[in-house]
Amino acid sequence: MSTSEDKKNGKPAIDTSSLKLAQADSYNALIKGNSEWVERKLQEDSEYFATLAKGQSPQVLWIGCSDSRVPANEVTGTKPGEVFVHRNIANVVVHSDMNMLSVLDYAVNVLKVKHVIVAGHYGCGGVAAALSNKQFGIIDNWLRHIKDVYRLHANELDRITDETQKQNRLVELNVSEQVYNLCKTSIIQNAWMERHDLEVHGWVINLGTGLIKDLKVTSSSPHNLGYVYELDSVNAAAQH
Numbered sequence: 297m298s299t300s301e302d303k304k305n306g307k308p309a310i311d312t313s314s315l316k317l318a319q320a321d322s323y324n325a326l327i328k329g330n331s332e333w334v335e336r337k338l339q340e341d342s343e344y345f346a347t348l349a350k351g352q353s354p355q356v357l358w359i360g361c362s363d364s365r366v367p368a369n370e371v372t373g374t375k376p377g378e379v380f381v382h383r384n385i386a387n388v389v390v391h392s393d394m395n396m397l398s399v400l401d402y403a404v405n406v407l408k409v410k411h412v413i414v415a416g417h418y419g420c421g422g423v424a425a426a427l428s429n430k431q432f433g434i435i436d437n438w439l440r441h442i443k444d445v446y447r448l449h450a451n452e453l454d455r456i457t458d459e460t461q462k463q464n465r466l467v468e469l470n471v472s473e474q475v476y477n478l479c480k481t482s483i484i485q486n487a488w489m490e491r492h493d494l495e496v497h498g499w500v501i502n503l504g505t506g507l508i509k510d511l512k513v514t515s516s517s518p519h520n521l522g523y524v525y526e527l528d529s530v531n532a533a534a535q536h
């Protein structure tokens with residue numbers, strides 16, 4: 297409702313009371329959802345949280361998109377404690393990203409995960425944005441990594457005329473390139489020198505069916521990296 301004061305100041309009258317109510321509702325729903333979840337879990341297992349609090353030993357590191365529709369645990373039918381998670385827009389592995397490198401190092405060298413999975417998804421807004429020439433702000437700098445993927449595969453992608461098919465293919469190629477980027481890291485290569493139970497995989501989730509497509513780009517050794525990226529062991533370097 298407009299007040300006489302609003303009229304005096306010449307400001308447009310805005311009724312904020314219903315906006316504030318909706319704001320409070322969406323926030324309170326989270327707290328309510330949490331208490332209902334706790335109740336449900338305790339009904340299933342009265343020791344659930346006591347057990348969870350003791351520690352984690354996940355076998356999997358999930359590097360996925362920040363998109364709200366691809367939560368790692370739900371998609372894979374796993375429970376809290378089973379998947380270590382890193383997410384960013386369009387599941388990109390950038391070799392100078394300290395956040396990603398810290399997560400990767402901790403997962404590989406402390407938690408000793410056996411699988412690192414790059415999980416992209418069809419209908420990815422980040423990939424769609426990278427395909428366009430529009431400016432979106434700061435995010436353009438992040439999405440440029442996906443434009444770089446496009447450039448590497450421009451021969452194939454330029455031939456696809458259907459926009460959805462082109463976008464879907466770029467989603468797949470982006471995942472494959474990020475798997476490759478993971479394998480280039482000294483973290484993964486040093487781990488492979490020490491143990492043989494670490495695999496890097498690439499998946500795409502189909503939001504329309506919920507199903508995972510394994511892109512069959514699994515790597516478990518540095519042998520396909522090429523001479524530019526394959527690293528000597530630290531010990532071998534010290535001997536020179």
Ligand SMILES: [Zn+2]
Binds near residue numbers: 361363422423
């Ligand atoms: Zn996405």
